[in-house]
Amino acid sequence: xxxxxxxxxxxxxxxxxxxxxxxxxxxxxxxxxxxxxxxxxxxxxxxxxxxxxxxxxxxxxxxxxxxxxxxxxxxxxxxxxxxxxxxxxxxxxxxxxxxxxxxxxxxxxxxxxxxxxxxxxxxxxxxxxxxxxxxxxxxxxxxxxxxxxxxxxxxxxxxxxxxxxxxxxxxxxxxxxxxxxxxxxxxxxxxxxxxxxxxxxxxxxxxxxxxxxxxxxxxxxxxxxxxxxxxxxxxxxxxxxxxxxxxxxxxxxxxxxxxxxxxxxxxxxxxxxxxxxxxxxxxxxxxxxxxxxxxxxxxxxxxxxxxxx
Amino acid sequence: xxxxxxxxxxxxxxxxxxxxxxxxxxxxxxxxxxxxxxxxxxxxxxxxxxxxxxxxxxxxxxxxxxxxxxxxxxxxxxxxxxxxxxxxxxxxxxxxxxxxxxxxxxxxxxxxxxxxxxxxxxxxxxxxxxxxxxxxxxxxxxxxxxxxxxxxxxxxxxxxxxxxxxxxxxxxxxxxxxxxxxxxxxxxxxxxxxxxxxxxxxxxxxxxxxxxxxxxxxxxxxxxxxxxxxxxxxxxxxxxxxxxxxxxxxxxxxxxxxxxxxxxxxxxxxxxxxxxxxxxxxxxxxxxxxxxxxxxxxxxxxxxxxxxx
Numbered sequence: 001x002x003x004x005x006x007x008x009x010x011x012x013x014x015x016x017x018x019x020x021x022x023x024x025x026x027x028x029x030x031x032x033x034x035x036x037x038x039x040x041x042x043x044x045x046x047x048x049x050x051x052x053x054x055x056x057x058x059x060x061x062x063x064x065x066x067x068x069x070x071x072x073x074x075x076x077x078x079x080x081x082x083x084x085x086x087x088x089x090x091x092x093x094x095x096x097x098x099x100x101x102x103x104x105x106x107x108x109x110x111x112x113x114x115x116x117x118x119x120x121x122x123x124x125x126x127x128x129x130x131x132x133x134x135x136x137x138x139x140x141x142x143x144x145x146x147x148x149x150x151x152x153x154x155x156x157x158x159x160x161x162x163x164x165x166x167x168x169x170x171x172x173x174x175x176x177x178x179x180x181x182x183x184x185x186x187x188x189x190x191x192x193x194x195x196x197x198x199x200x201x202x203x204x205x206x207x208x209x210x211x212x213x214x215x216x217x218x219x220x221x222x223x224x225x226x227x228x229x230x231x232x233x234x235x236x237x238x239x240x241x242x243x244x245x246x247x248x249x250x251x252x253x254x255x256x257x258x259x260x261x262x263x264x265x266x267x268x269x270x271x272x273x274x275x276x277x278x279x280x281x282x283x284x285x286x287x288x289x290x291x292x293x294x295x296x297x298x299x300x301x302x303x304x305x306x307x308x309x
Numbered sequence: 310x311x312x313x314x315x316x317x318x319x320x321x322x323x324x325x326x327x328x329x330x331x332x333x334x335x336x337x338x339x340x341x342x343x344x345x346x347x348x349x350x351x352x353x354x355x356x357x358x359x360x361x362x363x364x365x366x367x368x369x370x371x372x373x374x375x376x377x378x379x380x381x382x383x384x385x386x387x388x389x390x391x392x393x394x395x396x397x398x399x400x401x402x403x404x405x406x407x408x409x410x411x412x413x414x415x416x417x418x419x420x421x422x423x424x425x426x427x428x429x430x431x432x433x434x435x436x437x438x439x440x441x442x443x444x445x446x447x448x449x450x451x452x453x454x455x456x457x458x459x460x461x462x463x464x465x466x467x468x469x470x471x472x473x474x475x476x477x478x479x480x481x482x483x484x485x486x487x488x489x490x491x492x493x494x495x496x497x498x499x500x501x502x503x504x505x506x507x508x509x510x511x512x513x514x515x516x517x518x519x520x521x522x523x524x525x526x527x528x529x530x531x532x533x534x535x536x537x538x539x540x541x542x543x544x545x546x547x548x549x550x551x552x553x554x555x556x557x558x559x560x561x562x563x564x565x566x567x568x569x570x571x572x573x574x575x576x577x578x579x580x581x582x583x584x585x586x587x588x589x590x591x592x593x594x595x596x597x598x599x600x601x602x603x604x605x606x607x608x609x610x611x612x613x614x615x616x617x618x
């Protein structure tokens with residue numbers, strides 16, 4: 001089958017965004033940008049066997065490939081608008097493509113983002129999505145704005161995705177809630193939008209709490225003190241940490257796609273309303289301080305950060 | 310080495326574009342868009358062994374990965390502005406990365422595009438670039454505007470890249486000019502910009518003249534008659550076609566990244582000036598006609614179109 005037939009068959013659902021002037025099917029897609037907005041863009045690749053187990057189904061792969069990119073928009077406080085898809089496939093499998101495209105369409109509709117272009121190639125399975133969002137001028141959440149005294153917060157619970165992967169690797173039956181977080185992380189777009197003008201810095205937790213919080217500290221040139229016992233955990237994670245005396249999945253597990261952000265004292269009273277409105281648990285886990293290091297109090301067997309190489 | 314160290318070391322040269330508000334190093338990059346412009350975006354993947362021989366050096370790979378994306382902007386008449394890079398590498402090889410990043414930087418500076426973000430992963434060598442350009446409202450060159458009676462034109466010469474690949478595959482010493490076109494195609498950005506308001510439809514020749522012209526015909530719902538003898542060829546290609554009585558490399562070879570475009574009669578007198586100003590040869594190869602098919606007159610052994618699958 002020719003590339004353009006493949007694209008036409010599986011990836012040309014119509015967009016209802018009026019700003020999409022020209023979608024899939026030309027050398028490039030065309031969008032208009034409303035005055036008052038800037039662009040935010042990022043790109044993320046998922047590779048079979050690296051970012052998801054080889055056994056993962058097309059539905060979950062499509063979901064996650066878009067979700068991790070939506071999560072980058074969330075971490076910037078941006079409104080996701082468009083994405084392009086570079087899909088590398090070992091073979092043409094219509095039922096795989098059907099499931100992949102259906103799942104991608106579903107998540108894209110849920111978040112109001114339009115697929116506007118792409119490229120398909122033959123090779124080992126890999127999915128790259130490039131996403132474009134809009135941001136009101138000067139309102140983006142950067143990594144570099146944390147100040148001494150700011151509280152450090154995370155959304156929902158931490159470590160679930162890594163715990164699920166650990167269970168799979170140890171041939172345990174995976175806990176269903178944790179497994180859902182591994183395969184179907186919920187991009188915190190609404191939370192990110194609500195934190196504009198409230199948070200001083202923000203990042204999404206993709207590589208693990210320690211590594212991602214460290215990015216904020218480095219960009220902001222500050223240190224932090226985190227109380228391990230304050231990190232919100234589900235019951236299975238609490239049991240795991242207690243039983244194994246092992247904090248590595250919580251602190252360095254990654255793949256949670258929750259937000260980690262810092263908030264100046266004057267804005268902290270707004271977090272209760274934001275939590276309610278976004279239906280997201282928000283928990284303070286520490287405080288930004290002067291020391292240039294990240295101090296984790298009360299955790300043993302922290303493990304190592306995820307290394308891309 | 311950690312991903313962010315890798316990025317910092319090789320991919321954070323500063324941008325001199327004032328519209329880049331925030332470049333590499335956060336969850337997303339931020340750009341402003343001037344009033345009066347819309348966005349054009351596309352994405353393209355190159356895979357080792359598929360889009361370039363495994364033996365290709367990092368310098369040529371980087372060049373081509375960006376060039377094919379710049380070529381998409383050229384085909385839309387857009388002004389390339391920014392790009393993001395998703396790089397999948399089998400190993401961390403500092404000298405490879407050094408060559409790759411230097412070459413990427415050089416071409417990006419030549420065309421005034423800024424690298425604003427990226428992702429690095431481990432896996433078989435593959436390079437995906439997502440490019441964003443600006444286009445003046447309603448001035449994009451689409452595939453769908455060709456009208457009956459329009460002349461069909463191509464830039465420079467056709468078939469050189471495919472001939473070079475054919476030579477490599479047949480263990481011939483590759484002709485140096487053709488080899489340069491295979492590894493270092495020149496994106497026709499200036500020509501694309503000049504064709505705004507002049508051409509009625511445009512595409513870049515990546516998959517071969519027949520396949521790419523057919524995209525224009527299908528999108529425009531017209532047919533075409535092309536005179537094979539009018540297709541501009543270098544001397545080595547003319548010799549090859551004559552000797553082998555084989556038009557397949559010319560008609561279905563691909564990888565030329567020249568522009569194929571249609572021009573209404575009233576605008577054809579402008580092409581001389583455009584050719585001079587852009588220092589690009591422009592040759593009429595046929596005419597758009599009513600029949601829904603592409604008729605190639607005077608060519609034997611046409612070969613088959615490039616199939617992505």
